[in-house]
Amino acid sequence: MSAPVLELRDVTVTLPTDRGPLRPVDGVSFAVAPGKTLAVVGESGCGKSVTALAIMGLLPQGSRIGGAIRFDGQELTALDAEAMRGKRGAELAMIFQEPMTSLNPAFTAGEQVAEALRLHQNLSPAAAMDRAVEMLARVRIPDAGRRARQYPHQLSGGMRQRVMIAMALACRPRLLIADEPTTALDVTVQAQILALIDELKAETGTAVLLITHDLGVVADHADEVAVMYAGRVAERAPAARLFANPQHPYTVGLLGAAPSLEGGAERLASIEGTVPDLRNPPPGCRFAPRCPFAVARCAEQPPLAPMGEGHLAACWRAPLDSLLVAA
Amino acid sequence: MIAFLLRRVGQIIPTLIILSFLIFGLQQLMPGDPAVILAGEERGDPQVLAQIRAELKLDRPIWEQYLNWVGNVVQGDFGFSWRIRMPVAELILQKLPVTAQLATMAFIIGVVIGVPLGILSATRRDTPADFLANGIALFGISTPNFWLGIMMILLFSVQLGWLPPSGYVPLWEDPVQSLSTTIMPAFVLGTGVASVLMRHTRAAMLTALSQDYVRTARAKGLAEKVVVWKHALRNALIPVVTLGTIEFGRLLAGAVLTEQIFTIPGFGKLVVDAVFNRDYPVVQGVVLATALIFVVLSLVADLLYMAINPRLRTA
Numbered sequence: 041m042s043a044p045v046l047e048l049r050d051v052t053v054t055l056p057t058d059r060g061p062l063r064p065v066d067g068v069s070f071a072v073a074p075g076k077t078l079a080v081v082g083e084s085g086c087g088k089s090v091t092a093l094a095i096m097g098l099l100p101q102g103s104r105i106g107g108a109i110r111f112d113g114q115e116l117t118a119l120d121a122e123a124m125r126g127k128r129g130a131e132l133a134m135i136f137q138e139p140m141t142s143l144n145p146a147f148t149a150g151e152q153v154a155e156a157l158r159l160h161q162n163l164s165p166a167a168a169m170d171r172a173v174e175m176l177a178r179v180r181i182p183d184a185g186r187r188a189r190q191y192p193h194q195l196s197g198g199m200r201q202r203v204m205i206a207m208a209l210a211c212r213p214r215l216l217i218a219d220e221p222t223t224a225l226d227v228t229v230q231a232q233i234l235a236l237i238d239e240l241k242a243e244t245g246t247a248v249l250l251i252t253h254d255l256g257v258v259a260d261h262a263d264e265v266a267v268m269y270a271g272r273v274a275e276r277a278p279a280a281r282l283f284a285n286p287q288h289p290y291t292v293g294l295l296g297a298a299p300s301l302e303g304g305a306e307r308l309a310s311i312e313g314t315v316p317d318l319r320n321p322p323p324g325c326r327f328a329p330r331c332p333f334a335v336a337r338c339a340e341q342p343p344l345a346p347m348g349e350g351h352l353a354a355c356w357r358a359p360l361d362s363l364l365v366a367a
Numbered sequence: 368m369i370a371f372l373l374r375r376v377g378q379i380i381p382t383l384i385i386l387s388f389l390i391f392g393l394q395q396l397m398p399g400d401p402a403v404i405l406a407g408e409e410r411g412d413p414q415v416l417a418q419i420r421a422e423l424k425l426d427r428p429i430w431e432q433y434l435n436w437v438g439n440v441v442q443g444d445f446g447f448s449w450r451i452r453m454p455v456a457e458l459i460l461q462k463l464p465v466t467a468q469l470a471t472m473a474f475i476i477g478v479v480i481g482v483p484l485g486i487l488s489a490t491r492r493d494t495p496a497d498f499l500a501n502g503i504a505l506f507g508i509s510t511p512n513f514w515l516g517i518m519m520i521l522l523f524s525v526q527l528g529w530l531p532p533s534g535y536v537p538l539w540e541d542p543v544q545s546l547s548t549t550i551m552p553a554f555v556l557g558t559g560v561a562s563v564l565m566r567h568t569r570a571a572m573l574t575a576l577s578q579d580y581v582r583t584a585r586a587k588g589l590a591e592k593v594v595v596w597k598h599a600l601r602n603a604l605i606p607v608v609t610l611g612t613i614e615f616g617r618l619l620a621g622a623v624l625t626e627q628i629f630t631i632p633g634f635g636k637l638v639v640d641a642v643f644n645r646d647y648p649v650v651q652g653v654v655l656a657t658a659l660i661f662v663v664l665s666l667v668a669d670l671l672y673m674a675i676n677p678r679l680r681t682a
Contacts, residue, residue: 145602146675
């Protein structure tokens, strides 16, 4: 495996809130290799989007980042705002969940794609616009020349997300963060957009950090998966391995079925209880209050322990194979 | 676009008809008989009064007086001032440039202070700069113009002797003198406009800055000033431009008190004098002209709104 484009080591994020500081990300580690897709999976509120914003340096003012975020061997948390801005849009790009509101309604699609090119590649306005039209054609927008002169409200949701992708990839970034890129789109459009990201990734060698709660998307498009729960990584594994052999009870719950068919499946089909309050998280394993396999030791925080090649799970009771069969 | 314009112009006509009723009807309610005022010394002589009434057609039924006036106005004849013995249209054309100059200066002052202050306080929300800007706006809104005007005259004319306390010189006769006579009243009027624009700009900017597209702009690596002044401001300005146009219309309608204090011979002073003298043709003419300016400016506001809001331009 080549050196990772992005590596997070024990990253914590502390956000200031009216009711005191909040830590939505608490000790997260993972890595993404060039040309690969890492899916970060979890329920809303598990810290996956905050992790993405931390990588981009787009957290709200007053937030604090702990741990290390290494990008191409460079420590991002040590960069000043100016240096970070030079990376954003050029080497690090991001697309967001809501294509309807993520584009500026006052500028044409072409202008918005061209803007990043003018900024990071010092292209003249005309050259940047030519490149923007090229990019729009590359993300399969038909009649790109005409579409480039249109405003976001004249484009469909799928088309707007394509514009976002064109904008994000215009400067050939080393890393693309896609935060729920298809959640707001129709199912057929979803598949097209994800296929497009895969295709461009293969072409350019861009690493992709795909944030999603949709396991179907993960199965089809991710090389590796990190499952997050309440601000921590519960399990990390190559995608195929995770689906075949999940080792954290939360992952098992997410997948909605146990390997055994002996009746245990129904009980795990939905995870009982709710996500813990991050202001007052349970000590030790944060999933323990909802976990059917919890024991006394779960009051201590379990480390991410190896479960096989490239497979890590933070559970005292892993491997779960015998438990799942017994259940 | 053309259909919109036609529809919009079509709306102006009924508006003006209703306005003409109001203008004509309301002044009939004013106490005092114009004939008595015009008769002056001879107000005791019924023959003179009857003659004046006959001359001014005040002895005719009100509906006839109204139709007469409207009929003439439609042909571009605004009538003849009873008092000043001049065509009303000429009076209006004489005073309008004065008020237009004052309004334009006040508006520029209002925009130059109000919009940047609004942006500043939105981008520095809840900091001392924000509180200060809000304090200035509150001061601007709540300070009566006549008081601020008198205070400025006291300071700049009486104490420091920098500026003339009153009077007016047309711009084309002596630009420097013209500006020095109008800068104080323009500032007095401009503070009110600045306060209104500041508060609306601040609110619109706060809304714009919390939008997803602002996050996209930041994710592109744009400098914060480009994010604020290009991406957010362009959207925030849409409501502010409309408001600004209406504010400009209010300024053009004449600033009665401010023009009185600085004895600026503009629209405000013209209409006040006309009301006191029961000079009906002038009152009618000036109010109608003001209304027309307002209606046209609201049309301009709509067109500007379309020009800067692509969602309307291409819909």
